[in-house]
Amino acid sequence: MPTIRNLMAVTALATASFIPAQGALADGEVNIYSYRQPDLIKPLLDEFTKRTGVQTNVLFLDKGLVERIQAEGANSPADVILTVDISRVMEAKDGGVTQPVTENETINKDIPAHFRDPAGEWFGLTTRGRVVYASKERVSQDDITYEELADPQWKGKICMRDAQHSYNIGLIASMIAAHGEEHTEEWLTGLKNNLARKPSGGDRDQAKAIFAGECDIAIGNTYYVGLMQTNEKEPEQKDWAAAIKVLFPNSGDRGTHVNISAMALAKNAPNKDNAIKLMEFLASGDAQKIYAEQVFEYPVMPGAEPSDIVKAFGEIKADTLPLADIAANRKKASELVDKVGVNEGPEG
Structure with a gap:
């Protein structure tokens, strides 16, 4: 029976076969559905695993992410959604595949209010x-x-x-x-x-x-x-x-005008505690620095420095x-x- 880990070899295919929830419930895992290329987020996720011991499984979809989670319904193994712009994270919220993360001091202190959803259903990272x-x-x-x-x-x-x-x-x-x-x-x-x-x-x-x-x-x-x-x-x-x-x-x-890369908690996250751990890590200054350097973007945390290459733009x-x-x-x-x-x- 395939798990999300088995499907990493076909992450470029938005039509990859269904991932049953049983394969997503192992201890110490978190499943990420991502619009961002896996190689761009790998250093970030590797550091998260190094610090927490929680393994990360990534399914990359260049389109149809929301539709896939909708089709999977309550059995969806998706824990965290990563997107590359405000339009796509709003599509996830409007599509009913996210849930709010409210009153999380760790996330809210590092991400300014204008870079997060007032209802807590998405958060900007870079x-x-x-x-x-x-x-x-x-x-x-x-x-x-x-x-x-x-x-x-x-x-x-x-x-x-x-x-x-x-x-x-x-x-x-x-x-x-x-x-x-x-x-x-x-x-x-x-x-x-x-x-x-x-x-x-x-x-x-x-x-x-x-x-x-x-x-x-x-x-x-x-x-x-x-x-x-x-x-x-x-x-x-x-x-x-x-x-x-x-x-x-x-x-x-x-x-x-700036746009964002963003994260959201999936509606039926089977590994919710690990998903929140990952989101808290992604919101941290250390993670924002790694992410921003990897993708040549700006951290959303006030005072956090972009890479030297990005600084050179002006x-x-x-x-x-x-x-x-x-x-x-x-x-x-x-x-x-x-x-x-x-x-x-x-x-x-």
Whole structure:
């Protein structure tokens, strides 16, 4: 009878066979369903096991995590859910596959209120800025605002990935929270008109496009810069990273929009005590440092230092708007993308 440990060999498959609960109830284990790649969280989990003796089992799914837990129902072996952005952790909460962790002083003291769910159903662990990649050769300015991306001076000079991607939906939702729906629609229209081409690819592809001279600026996450700078398997990505500088939008006012990696306690966690131990560890300063260094992100704990590579991007002033408020505007953001036709690219 397969257990979650047996299924680690097929973690890339969201359609892996059912994991019966009996295999998840062994003493000293905790089962993690993760949207984050296993190799990125392995150092973190290894340290947890070293400190506690609790073994960790990881099932990675690049899609369908919530649907899987829903299908498993009360027999789900999932204890802890790890996600890579606010949209996905909200999908877990809205999908009814999480449960609250309330009045936990250990977790709450290390994670600021605006990085956790008011009801205790999710907690942010690290943040990444949704920033502007700018050509070192063709862009002289070192500061920018999101609002400026709609300025005609950038006509034909901006690249971005699919506007419906959760990273961009989060940014657009933050604009709605800051300026309202009508203003954000006008801004999106201006941004669309400034695009060099139809949105496509991932964030790294936008840096590649700047390197190739296809555009001068692009929207991307900070951590991809670190991943490109250290990519030994595909060294051409180092050239893409070397061609850009990171601009932190709105540093002079409300701050740069940030998204999170997050954790949540699964609704039917069979190893609940060990799950809480893991969550407390993940919230700790030591764990946040390991995690942030591994994924080139920022710890959410106030005063905690990012890695030297991340520091080299420049100083970030993060928008303190509660992520729950951003999440509440996701649907409106998605509707505006379609209404404006951002993914159709520039007119003419």
